[in-house]
């Protein structure tokens with residue numbers, strides 16, 4: 175017998191997982207449909223910096239969700255550790271930003287959003303080689319370790335009773351009288367099941383625009399403009415304490431994990447649904463990394479991967495109930511900031527569906543907004 179849960183979520187990346195968790199805490203029952211294994215796409219591939227890069231240059235709507243998430247992360251991380259035993263490695267290791275030509279905008283943004291900052295002195299550059307310009311040290315900025323975060327969320331959802339269908343793809347949506355009544359899901363080559371639906375949330379990352387085009391094109395609102403944007407990353411097997419803080423240098427960065435491994439990222443490539451890694455990106459990222467931190471030459475480069483960010487033009491996600499299809503919602507399009515905006519986006523999605531007051535003004539995240 176197939177159980178019809180209160181909420182069905184398409185896509186088990188960090189956005190779908192956090193949305194599921196938020197619903198479960200309200201007592202709702204939840205099903206997650208994921209075409210691969212949970213959390214193995216963009217949410218696995220990312221860097222986990224819990225601050226948008228140069229947030230003062232970005233839309234205020236990104237700041238609003240990021241700041242709300244920053245309040246939620248410490249409790250989220252400690253609850254995940256207690257409930258699952260898997261540590262998402264939320265680590266407030268601080269962020270050094272080496273070049274700030276717009277230092278006044280940067281410090282104004284920090285001051286007005288209660289983000290601590292100080293000018294970074296020479297002691298921050300002992301192991302770094304770069305042309306600094308008004309370097310800024312943000313001591314409270316944290317990171318999460320992507321693969322650990324998604325693993326702990328998966329574990330937590332299973333413990334909390336979510337029904338999880340991995341390797342199962344949404345292949346059709348059945349709509350009657352402006353309500354989704356059921357969906358077709360396919361696992362493997364041949365099996366097609368029909369699943370009845372109460373509320374459907376689409377959190378399919380970079381694939382979300384396609385799904386809306388495919389299933390909801392007859393409705394007034396245009397499909398959300400979400401396109402894949404490839405990001406490549408490198409991983410060095412460095413010793414613990416080789417680098418103690420995250421470093422943003424121009425448009426690239428280094429992120430030290432607790433076990434010493436150091437990530438160098440990332441590229442921003444508009445290349446459709448292509449996750450192939452390239453030698454050109456490897457050379458570029460490796461040159462950046464060893465120039466910035468010469469000690470990295472001593473450590474093996476052990477991994478090179480790519481993920482597909484769910485790109486929107488201004489980086490602002492779509493978090494909304496569909497204006498026409500009564501029980502359809504979207505939580506997708508977080509581009510470069512899905513980890514940092516994730517907890518607040520999940521909270522907003524659930525508040526909207528449950529008609530509760532929202533912590534963040536929902537207006538900028540509307541599905542039918544212009545561009």
Ligand SMILES: Cc1cc2nc3c(=O)[nH]c(=O)nc-3n(C[C@H](O)[C@H](O)[C@H](O)COP(=O)(O)OP(=O)(O)OC[C@H]3O[C@@H](n4cnc5c(N)ncnc54)[C@H](O)[C@@H]3O)c2cc1C
Pocket residue numbers: 184185186187188189190207208209210211212213214215216217218219220221222223224225342343344345377378379380381385404405406407439440441480481482483484506507508509510511512513514515
């Ligand atoms: C290199 C790189 C660096 C990044 N660095 C950071 C950072 O430092 N900080 C930060 O906050 N963010 C960062 N990001 C962005 C962040 O990773 C993303 O914004 C976030 O992971 C998006 O999560 P998601 O759940 O929407 O998408 P995904 O993780 O892609 O999940 C979507 C899921 O939907 C599934 N799906 C798709 N179609 C279907 C279907 N038909 N049926 C069932 N399932 C389906 C997919 O298989 C996938 O698992 C980075 C991303 C990359 C690639």
